[in-house]
Amino acid sequence: MKKFLFQVFIALLGLGALGLLAAAVWLWTSDTGRQWRAQLGERSPNDALRHLQRRLQGHTRLEAVLLPALQAAQRRLEIEPPAGALPDLGKGQRSEPAPRPAGLVQTRRVDSPQAIREALMQATPGTDIVVAPGLYPFETKLRLGQDGTALAPIALRAERPGTVWFAFGQVEGVLVDKAHWRFENLDIRGVCPRHDDCEHAFHVVGRGHHVVIRNNRIRDFNAAIKVNGWDGDWPDHGLLAQNTLVNSGPRQTDKPVVMFDLVGASHWRIQDNHVAGFVKAHGNQVSYGLFAKGASEDARFERNLVVCTPSGISQPGVRVGISFGGGGTDPGACRSERCAAHEHRGGLAANNIVAHCNDVGLDANRAQDIQLLHNTLVNTAGIGARNGSGVRLRANLSDAGVWVRDGSRVDRQLDARLAEFFDPALARALQWRAQPATANAGIPAFADTDFHRIRRSEIAIAGALNSL
Template sequence: MGRLVRISLYALLAGAVALAMVLAWLLGSEQGQRLWSEATSRSPHEVIRHLKRRLQGHDRLEAMLLPALRLAQSRYEREPPAGPLPSLGKGQQPQALAPLVPGIVNTLAVANPQEIEDALLKAQAGTRILIAPGLYPFQRTLRLGQDGAPGAPVVLSAAQPGTVWLEFEQEEGILVDRPHWVFENLNIRGACQRANDCEHAFHVVGRAAFTTLRNNRVTDFNAHVKVNGFNDAWPDHGTLAFNTLTNQGPRETGRPVTPFDLVGASDWRVHDNLVTQFVKLDGNQISFGMFMKGGSENGRFERNLVICSLSGISLPGVRVGISFGGGGTDASACRRGRCEAFEHRGGLAANNIVAHCNDTGLDVNRSREIRLMHNTLVNTSGIGVRNAPADAHLHANLYEGVALSRDGARLSVSSDLAGPAHRYFANADGLIFDWLQKPDPIPSESFVTNDFSGSPRHAETLPGAVEQFQAGGTGRAAR
């Protein structure tokens, strides 16, 4: 026993000496003082990563300080529980959803890859292209031939989810450049030898307004759904609902890794999706679960479940959950030069659950008039608002970590609740949100009328995404 006490005292003494050396360096050098100033506006997660990078090549300091930094990192970045996590009813549903519109007057039945290609080119408004059960491989981009119409879209679908698999070996799976198209109940897999060669399952561009993607499962792409302008036309008013976007493993690519990547398009509704596993190994190693940027406006992220990492939370790189602004937009891709004024304006993120990210769960970059409301963040660094003219209002979020603004960004907060998730929930890391200790109720907001499960909120509601946890809908998240 005495020997253990002596070892513990030696460990404490070594840690104190190491800390004193770091403080002396921070306060005694211009570079150190700059780093100290920067650290006070960063989350502990960022500071630890930065210090680890700065120590590279300094062998003696690495030997002394890396063990302590790794220990601190393991405290702030908890490894997700082993085994599958529940999907909480989000993502692709086991049964087809109710018909989107009653205006489908014709059905084209297809049963091989060539028939699918031909039907996509000739189907008229009000037509459903129904794919027979099976596996359909493709090596070239699928293209559309005709416009849909309001109340009479063109629909590409399977009768039931899990019965039709489209396997793409091309960079772009389906090029969506016509308005009023719907894609539903499909399972799509990227089958490329190299991650660089499977960019998008859906590329929604230009005139493709009112595109709807719902109840699909899309696996193994860099940016599973990419949305952007073309020839000064923008695919506004889109919907992404009840889709599962995931990867079987990290992406070995320097290209952007963002399962939902929207640039410039406005008035998109993104709800009830499951987004997981988007680790980027090459290039800048920064990845996002979902973002809207590029001068877009009035986007909504609602009731989504985003899990950055199902294992290996502290792998190299940075993983962010949901973002307005992303990493910023090149002028050539920005909508009508708006990006100097804002990357996104008027966005809402409400009733989302974001978990197991080694960086922010919610991020606002150069985006204005953003509302982040009733979100629950578990095992992330918290909320970040950065780079003027960014401004965001936070209301009734429940999160671990911190809420920080920097580089001229503005942040206002009301009724947020920050603290360890285990204080409030039965097993937050395992995504079990039965309340252990309910916080004080707060008045409901008129424009956030339901919670994560879609249940109506009461006049007096609770912070976070979950007012009443429903044990149903516990299907398994993809691994």
């Protein structure tokens, strides 16, 4: 925060002595100014800037004096990502197909939208629904007919990625309310003219437990993967792995924009995904890459690459990388006790790389027993704990701070600054070149493997990568 205030001070100098004097007098002598300074103390500099800008609205004279300084400080804090495409670092959909699931004993081949609908409704445990190469448009949601089992799941898949495309023009693509289904190797795109009308590629609800969504490319939805309870049932024990979740531009909606939106379900694994480009243009303009909330438990976010904004980091709105608690939950949607005890409990975020977010890369909101281990944050506002959260931090690497407020508790050990290990400019391009000397090498390992699934030795380094 001291660095932020210094940057604002330097920017004010550019306005001249009169502007600096007027702003300083107002901040330190007026009741409103004193309230602002008190509120800023527990906020990240990025959040403080937005807070100040909101409070200035309607104060014409103050806006004329302070807004140019705040905008200049924002340009120093939020560094524009490098031009061109960023690498996916081996995350998201791969060109090689996911291995054929075990327990599939019969194959049903389909080659038309109607054949796909019928197969989904008629499949029995152990059925492998294989879609022929081609483009398949849909205008109404796809439904499932029967449960699979642990030993005999039901699968809908392409034999090879990049050969089967689903174009969804409906609010929900696939309603997953049956257990033990798998969806693999598909390319799915929302094609609604109005963004309000393309909400979810997959809506996992109620009895849709033990779903596997793996090695798909999914783009242009408000909340690509939505998970929540229904009629007292909760879709626990899901796996979201090796998927690419992206949007081609800001979502023109006031509905929630969250690439993975989990409410109330427990024991989910979210691993090795590439998540990028989630900007909410309307409403509260707050969006998230991945979150778990709604009195859920034991979500594990591991080895994901999350890039809030590949370009335009300071465009309107707020982008958060990974969150336990999100923005809070309507009490009626909570799993238990109207979320009175927690939004999330027992969650883990380990070995993730989160980049180019104008708010925190990792967030805990009314979340308890949260572990944040060996994550690397690049060009974000750091790590936030709010509303009474309890968080354990170990060996994270970041170019920003840790922001603790509202009575939250943080146990922090062996975190390090990004610049101690990597050239910051190259890190912003997601390219890693070690600095000549490292200040914090040789610490205990808190996660067995790293971002690339390379096994760590007992002595490791901070951040998601195992070696320099």
